[in-house]
Amino acid sequence: MSVATTxxxxxxxxxDKEMLISxxxxxxxxxxxxxxxxxxxxxxxxxxxxxxxxxKLIANGELDAEYIVASSExxxxxxxxxxxxxGARVFCGSSGVGWMYAMEAIAVTPALRLPMLALVGNxxxxxxxxFGCEHxxxxxxxxxxxxLTWVDHAQExxxxxxxxxxxxxxxxxxxxxxxxxxxxFLTHSEALVKVPSKEKVDRFLPKYNRRDxxxxxxxxxxxxxxxxxxxxxxxxxxxDEAMRRAxxxxxxxxxxxxxxxxxxxxxxxxxxxxxxxxxxILFGQGTLSMPVKVGVRKLREQGHKVGFVRLKWFxxxxxxxxxxxxxxxxxxxVIDRDYSFGSPNYGAVLYNEVRSALYDLEERxxxxxxxxxxxxxxxxxxxxxxxxxxxxKTAQTGRVEQPTYWIGVRG
Amino acid sequence: xMMTTALTVLPTQDLQPFKGVKKVRIEEYFTSGxxxxxxxxxxxxxxxxxxxxxxxxxxxxxxxxxxxxNTTYYSTSWVVPWMHTxxxxxxxAAVGTAxxxxxxxxxxxxxxxxxxxxxxxxxGGGADMGLSSISAALxxxxxxxxxxxxxxxxxxxxxxxxxxxxxxxxxTTFSPPGKARRILHKRWKKNVACMLAAGHPECRxxxxxxxxxPLEMMNRVRKALSIGGPTFIHSLDPCPKGWDYDPMQSHELxxxxxxxxxxxxxxxxxxxxxxxxxxxAIAQGRKRxxxxxYLLRQGRFAHFTEEDLDYxxxxxxxxxxxxxxxxxxxxRLADDIKKALAKSEAELEATS
Ligand SMILES: Cc1ncc(C[n+]2csc(CCOP(=O)(O)OP(=O)(O)O)c2C)c(N)n1
Ligand code: SF4
Ligand SMILES: [Mg+2]
Numbered sequence: 188m189s190v191a192t193t194x195x196x197x198x199x200x201x202x203d204k205e206m207l208i209s210x211x212x213x214x215x216x217x218x219x220x221x222x223x224x225x226x227x228x229x230x231x232x233x234x235x236x237x238x239x240x241x242x243k244l245i246a247n248g249e250l251d252a253e254y255i256v257a258s259s260e261x262x263x264x265x266x267x268x269x270x271x272x273x274g275a276r277v278f279c280g281s282s283g284v285g286w287m288y289a290m291e292a293i294a295v296t297p298a299l300r301l302p303m304l305a306l307v308g309n310x311x312x313x314x315x316x317x318f319g320c321e322h323x324x325x326x327x328x329x330x331x332x333x334x335l336t337w338v339d340h341a342q343e344x345x346x347x348x349x350x351x352x353x354x355x356x357x358x359x360x361x362x363x364x365x366x367x368x369x370x371x372f373l374t375h376s377e378a379l380v381k382v383p384s385k386e387k388v389d390r391f392l393p394k395y396n397r398r399d400x401x402x403x404x405x406x407x408x409x410x411x412x413x414x415x416x417x418x419x420x421x422x423x424x425x426x427d428e429a430m431r432r433a434x435x436x437x438x439x440x441x442x443x444x445x446x447x448x449x450x451x452x453x454x455x456x457x458x459x460x461x462x463x464x465x466x467x468i469l470f471g472q473g474t475l476s477m478p479v480k481v482g483v484r485k486l487r488e489q490g491h492k493v494g495f496v497r498l499k500w501f502x503x504x505x506x507x508x509x510x511x512x513x514x515x516x517x518x519x520x521v522i523d524r525d526y527s528f529g530s531p532n533y534g535a536v537l538y539n540e541v542r543s544a545l546y547d548l549e550e551r552x553x554x555x556x557x558x559x560x561x562x563x564x565x566x567x568x569x570x571x572x573x574x575x576x577x578x579x580k581t582a583q584t585g586r587v588e589q590p591t592y593w594i595g596v597r598g
Numbered sequence: 599x600m601m602t603t604a605l606t607v608l609p610t611q612d613l614q615p616f617k618g619v620k621k622v623r624i625e626e627y628f629t630s631g632x633x634x635x636x637x638x639x640x641x642x643x644x645x646x647x648x649x650x651x652x653x654x655x656x657x658x659x660x661x662x663x664x665x666x667x668n669t670t671y672y673s674t675s676w677v678v679p680w681m682h683t684x685x686x687x688x689x690x691a692a693v694g695t696a697x698x699x700x701x702x703x704x705x706x707x708x709x710x711x712x713x714x715x716x717x718x719x720x721x722g723g724g725a726d727m728g729l730s731s732i733s734a735a736l737x738x739x740x741x742x743x744x745x746x747x748x749x750x751x752x753x754x755x756x757x758x759x760x761x762x763x764x765x766x767x768x769x770t771t772f773s774p775p776g777k778a779r780r781i782l783h784k785r786w787k788k789n790v791a792c793m794l795a796a797g798h799p800e801c802r803x804x805x806x807x808x809x810x811x812p813l814e815m816m817n818r819v820r821k822a823l824s825i826g827g828p829t830f831i832h833s834l835d836p837c838p839k840g841w842d843y844d845p846m847q848s849h850e851l852x853x854x855x856x857x858x859x860x861x862x863x864x865x866x867x868x869x870x871x872x873x874x875x876x877x878x879a880i881a882q883g884r885k886r887x888x889x890x891x892y893l894l895r896q897g898r899f900a901h902f903t904e905e906d907l908d909y910x911x912x913x914x915x916x917x918x919x920x921x922x923x924x925x926x927x928x929x930r931l932a933d934d935i936k937k938a939l940a941k942s943e944a945e946l947e948a949t950s
Contacts, residue, residue: 224705225697251704253700257734258730258734259730261687261731262693267694269692272698275701404655407680409680410681412671413666
C-alpha cells in the first residue's frame with residue numbers, strides 16, 4: 188500500500204516561511220504542522236528546549252495537543268506509549284541519563300508496534316557530570332527495533348521529523364523512530380529554516396490510523412499478552428520484517444517529500460561530500476560534518492584526495508549504500524562520537540557497524556576507528572587533518588597499523 | 599484565539615450503585631481462559647471490577663499474576679479491550695490512555711462518549727515500583743480514570759517475595775524463618791490508600807475494598823468511575839499460594855481481615871472520610887476479633903510465637919485506639935494543636 192500523494196505538482200501559492208530558529212524549535216514547528224495529539228515533557232538538557240518550544244506553541248494556541256508534564260522519563264515514555272495505543276500521534280524525547288531512565292518503556296515500544304517519535308538530544312551519560320554531546324544515549328536502542336536517524340542542521344531536523352512520522356505510522360512499518368540531534372551543536376544552534384505551509388504537510392502526511400490494532404471498546408483486543416516461547420520468536424521476526432520494509436518506505440517518503448517540498452532530494456541514507464575520486468573517506472554522523480567538510484576542503488586544496496560521508500539513518504542501517512560509496516576508497520576512517528568499551532579492536536559503535544557492512548565485499552577498504560569529540564568536545568580542523576593523515580598513510584601502505592585512535596585527547 | 603483557563607473534563611458514565619445482588623448485571627467481562635490458582639481472590643477482584651465497569655471500558659494491567667495468568671495468548675480472559683503496562687507504569691498507562699481518548703474525541707477522530715479507563719497493578723507494582731507514577735497520575739484533574747491496586751501482599755507472580763505491603767513477620771521466599779533469625783521481615787505495611795488520599799487534594803475518590811463483600815466492592819468501583827477525575831482503589835486479596843492456606847478459606851480470610859481490624863474499609867469521597875461495612879462498627883467501638891484468628895490460619899505466620907502474636911495485636915490495637923484517624927492515619931495531635939482545634943471548633947459552633 189502506498190500512502191503517496193497524487194503526482195500533481197504542488198501549487199506555488201503554498202509558500203514556505205523562513206524563520207531563524209534552533210534545531211529544537213524547528214522540530215517543534217514540525218510537530219505543529221503534524222497536528223500532534225499527545226506530548227509529554229520532563230526536563231533534562233539539552234533536548235528539553237524542544238518541550239519549551241512546544242509549551243509556547245500550546246500556550247499560544249498554535250498547537251492543539253494534550254501537553255503533559257510528567258514526573259520522570261519512565262512516566263513520560265509510558266504515557267505516550269499508551270496514548271499511541273489508542274490512536275494518538277505522539278511525541279516524546281530525552282537526553283543522556285534521562286533516556287536511560289526511560290529505557291524499560293523505550294525497549295518495549297517496538298514490539299507493541301507503536302509509531303512513537305522521540306527526540307534524543309545527544310548527551311554524555313554522566314557520571315562524571317557532563318552536558319555535552321555523545322551518541323551513546325541514543326545508540327543504546329540500536330538493537331531493539333527503533334528506527335534511528337541523525338540530523339545535521341535545523342532544516343534537516345524539521346524535515347526529518349515529518350518524514351519520520353510518515354514512515355513510522357505507515358501500517359507496513361508501525362515502529363518507533365528516534366531522531367538523534369547533537370546536544371548544543373544542533374539542539375541550540377539557530378539557523379534559517381524554511382517552515383512549510385500546513386497545506387503542503389497535509390498532502391505529505393496522512394492521519395495516523397491504527398486500524399485493527401487500535402485499543403477501543405469497539406475493537407476489544409488484548410495487547411501484549413503472555414506469549415513466551417510459543418510465540419515470541421514469531422513476533423520478533425515480524426519486527427525484523429518491519430525494519431527490513433522500512434528501507435523502501437523511507438525511500439518512498441523522501442521521494443514524495445522532495446516532490447512536495449522541493450528539499451531532501453538526495454540519497455535518503457547517506458550524504459556524500461567530495462567522494463567521487465577520493466582515496467580516503469572520513470565517515471560520521473551528526474553535526475561533525477561541519478568541521479570535517481571544512482577540513483576536507485582544505486586538504487583538497489593541498490591536493491589530497493579526501494572525501495566525507497555522513498550517515499543519516501543508523502537504523503535501518505543502509506548496508507547497500509555504504510558498500511556502494513565506500514568500496515571505491517582505499518581507506519575509511521569512521522569518526523565516532525561514542526565508545527564501545529571492549530568491543531572488537533576497542534573501536535566504537537559506528538566503526539564496528541561499518542566494518543561489518545563492508546565485510547562481504549570482495550575488495551574492501553581498510554577501516555580505522557577514530558573516537559573523537561566525546562562529551563561535546565569540539566572536533567577541530569587539526570583533528571580532521573590528523574585523522575586524514577593517518578588514513579592517507581594507511582591507503583599508501585595498505586596496512587592498518589593501529590585500528591583505533593582516540594583523537595584530541597590529553598595524555 | 600480564545601484565552602482558556604478553565605479545566606475541561608469530559609463527562610463520565612453514570613454508573614449508579616447496584617441495589618442488591620439481584621440487580622447486578624449478568625454479563626461478565628472477565629471470563630474463562632485464565633490460569634490463576636484455585637481460590638485466587640485477585641482474580642475475583644478482576645471479575646467484579648470488570649462487571650462493575652461494563653462494556654465501554656478499557657483496562658490496562660501491570661505485570662504480575664493478573665497479567666501473566668490472565669492473558670495467555672489465544673485464551674485471553676478479557677472481553678473488554680486490555681493492554682499490558684510495565685510493572686511500575688499503571689499510573690502512566692491510565693494517564694496516557696485517558697489523554698489519547700480525550701484528544702481524539704476533541705479532534706473528532708473517534709466518537710465522543712464516556713469510556714471508562716481502569717489501570718490495575720499489584721502491591722509490588724503499585725505500592726513499591728509504581729508509587730510515583732500513581733501519585734503523579736492522581737494530580738491530573740482533567741483525565742478520568744481509576745487506578746486499582748490489588749494487594750495480595752507479596753510479589754506473587756515471581757514466587758512470593760516480600761513487598762512493602764507484606765505484613766510484619768510473614769514468611770516469604772525473601773524472608774524465610776531460620777535458625778538464627780525467626781523473623782527477617784520487620785517492616786510495617788504501608789497505608790497506601792490513606793497516603794494517596796491525604797497527599798492528593800484534587801483526587802475525588804479513594805477507597806479500600808475487600809472482595810469478600812462483592813456488592814460493596816463493585817459499587818465502589820462504580821463510584822470511582824462516575825465521580826470524575828483520577829481515582830484510586832486499594833483491595834486486599836487473600837492469596838492461597840502466598841499466604842499458604844486451603845483455597846476454600848479465601849472468602850473467610852477476607853472477612854477476618856476486616857473483623858480483626860487488620861484491614862479497615864473506608865472511602866474518602868470529595869474530601870469526606872467515611873468508614874463502611876463492618877469497619878464502621880469497629881470505628882464506633884464494636885469489639886474486634888483477635889488477630890490470631892486471622893494470622894494462625896495462614897501458613898506464612900506459622901513460625902509466630904506468642905510474643906510475635908502479641909506484638910502484632912498491640913500494633914493493631916494502637917492503630918484503632920491511638921491514631922487520630924483510627925485504622926487510617928498514624929498521627930496523634932500535640933497538645934497545643936488540640937487546644938487550638940478545640941477553640942476554633944467552639945467558635946465555629948458559636949457562629950453557626
Ligand atoms: C521492571 C521489572 N522488574 C521486575 C519484574 C519481574 N516481575 C514480574 S511480575 C512481578 C511481581 C509483581 O508483584 P505485584 O505487583 O505485587 O503483582 P503480583 O504478582 O503479586 O500479582 C515482578 C517483580 C518486571 N516484570 N519488571
Ligand atoms: S499466586 Fe496468589 S495472586 Fe497469584 S494467581 Fe495464585 S492466588 Fe492469585
Ligand atoms: Mg502482589
